[in-house]
Amino acid sequence: MQIIYWLLLALMIVGVIGAVVPAIPGSSLILIGIIIWGIVSSSFAAIKIPLIVTVIVLLLSIGVDFSASYLGARQAGASKWGQIGAIVGLIVGFLGLLPTLPFGGPLLGILLGPLLGAIIGEFIFRRDLWLATKAGVGIVVGSLIGNLIQGLLAVAAVVVFVVTTWPQVFGT
Template structure:
């Protein structure tokens, strides 16, 4: 096996591992790194790269991972009785929280949901806190689902690049 191939595979595997870690650690765009690993590997080693269908599946999983990120907190809040205002607060808090990572990624949706429930939906503290707790639980479930999608992305890469 030529040395160049070892280098390409080493880079690819490092990106895949960091991508898996990044699917649960703030600041690391995990699924995007996994997608990049597929592209880089295919460009550097076309004979052992991915097919068009592999990239289509990888792209769909990438989009799914980001949809899960944005929707999970709002769905959890809704499950625990949040109003439309509370869900809007979760979304806005999530966007603002991205600028204050890593703690803002957790606290942003939580504070945004509670604040919007208290200020705009005119809810009392207990129902507002309950919907904010739902946002936190939804975000946790979303994190687990994102990890599952990241593992599916890695499996897609290996199945497509090595098997087909």
């Protein structure tokens, strides 16, 4: 039982990493780990609080993701063109269609794609490279801040799970 517990904690840690790093599932992995623990321990009553907290964290993460990018874009004066460009850049970077770099791999593409896409989208709309660059940086900074907030929420969900279930597993 303890081995399964440690494996599920490892899955949840990957979920915490995924909450911060784009393209890796985040809070959903934590939720899956908690549900698996409820099935394995056959005690859904013991995971009621962590389950509720994790569902709330998952919903908050979705809201934070959209609002942080939007607020970063708005603060930098980005238009819809910049936001669309950032989304297209994320997809292109995720699929690895950016030129291959000697370091970083797809993760670097996921980080550079939205920046380049936002700058290109803003430049098409405004024809001013300085404003386009400012808007692109604003979108990326907003996204990064949102990812950090999602990471903190994911850590909180895992801590609630551990605090709630530790006595059940280790009897202390």
